[in-house]
Amino acid sequence: MLALLLALGSSLAYGCADFLGGLGARKAHVLRTVMVAAPASLAVELLLWPVLGASFGPAALGWGAASGVVSAAAFALLYKTLAIGPMNVLSPVTALVSAALPVTVGMLQGEHLGMAGLLGLVLALVAVVLVSAGHGAGSARPSRPALLLALGAGAAIALQLIFLHQAPSDSGVAPLIVGRAVSSAVTLTAAGLMHRKLGSERPAYAMSATAGVLDSLANLMFLLAARSGDLTVVAVITALYPAGTVLLARGVLAERIHRGQLVGLGTAAVAVSLLALT
Numbered sequence: 293m294l295a296l297l298l299a300l301g302s303s304l305a306y307g308c309a310d311f312l313g314g315l316g317a318r319k320a321h322v323l324r325t326v327m328v329a330a331p332a333s334l335a336v337e338l339l340l341w342p343v344l345g346a347s348f349g350p351a352a353l354g355w356g357a358a359s360g361v362v363s364a365a366a367f368a369l370l371y372k373t374l375a376i377g378p379m380n381v382l383s384p385v386t387a388l389v390s391a392a393l394p395v396t397v398g399m400l401q402g403e404h405l406g407m408a409g410l411l412g413l414v415l416a417l418v419a420v421v422l423v424s425a426g427h428g429a430g431s432a433r434p435s436r437p438a439l440l441l442a443l444g445a446g447a448a449i450a451l452q453l454i455f456l457h458q459a460p461s462d463s464g465v466a467p468l469i470v471g472r473a474v475s476s477a478v479t480l481t482a483a484g485l486m487h488r489k490l491g492s493e494r495p496a497y498a499m500s501a502t503a504g505v506l507d508s509l510a511n512l513m514f515l516l517a518a519r520s521g522d523l524t525v526v527a528v529i530t531a532l533y534p535a536g537t538v539l540l541a542r543g544v545l546a547e548r549i550h551r552g553q554l555v556g557l558g559t560a561a562v563a564v565s566l567l568a569l570t
Contacts, residue, residue: 295521298513299529305510307536312503320493323483326367328495329504330479334472336508337465346466352459356467359455360474366448373441387420389446391531394453398524412566415559416528422556453527457518468511532560
């Protein structure tokens with residue numbers, strides 16, 4: 293139950309971070325947004341160090357660094373994906389990929405669920421698609437670049453979660469700190485190399501920084517959830533993050549929540565209940 297609650301909290305935080313990051317990427321080049329978000333995330337994790345502790349062993353350093361590289365890619369790809377079209381059109385592809393890959397890894401590592409758990413897992417995957425699909429998403433034809441961005445974002449998010457899960461359970465927040473330091477370095481290096489292409493628009497500092505803080509808290513809750521539960525369950529619940537994005541898009545941007553999305557929210561509630569029984 294603790295793992296489920298943490299995964300739900302992670303999902304909500306990711307959804308809010310994605311919404312703010314997507315809005316920020318509409319106001320300035322995506323790298324300018326990430327340049328603010330990534331260091332803000334690192335600051336939060338450094339503040340958590342004295343509270344939760346950190347052990348910087350070789351495994352924590354290695355897996356943390358790997359998560360940082362794909363985290364930088366996830367930031368850029370996801371925010372760019374959310375910036376080039378309605379937030380509730382391409383989200384299903386990203387969310388499903390980010391759920392399916394960790395579930396596959398968890399199963400290959402020997403995690404097993406009972407009948408109720410397997411049914412809950414299937415329903416959760418269905419809910420991920422329903423909750424993030426907008427009106428007409430089934431018939432919409434996104435451009436090839438947009439679809440590739442969505443696939444790449446989902447894969448990067450999935451790899452980040454998998455790498456964090458592989459870090460030693462007694463390493464505290466070390467994998468998060470190392471990962472965020474690496475992702476910040478990668479982002480700043482990329483921005484330096486591309487500075488002439490970033491345009492003159494100033495990023496939305498407060499919005500971008502808040503997105504980074506929320507992303508950091510989401511990572512922390514995922515890490516704690518994965519350490520106390522199965523990756524297969526935690527990853528698929530975390531992948532419900534488009535719910536937060538869609539609800540904020542409704543409240544702030546007046547995007548409609550359609551019947552299929554409401555069904556998806558109900559399906560998610562049933563799925564979480566079933567997974568709680570396992």
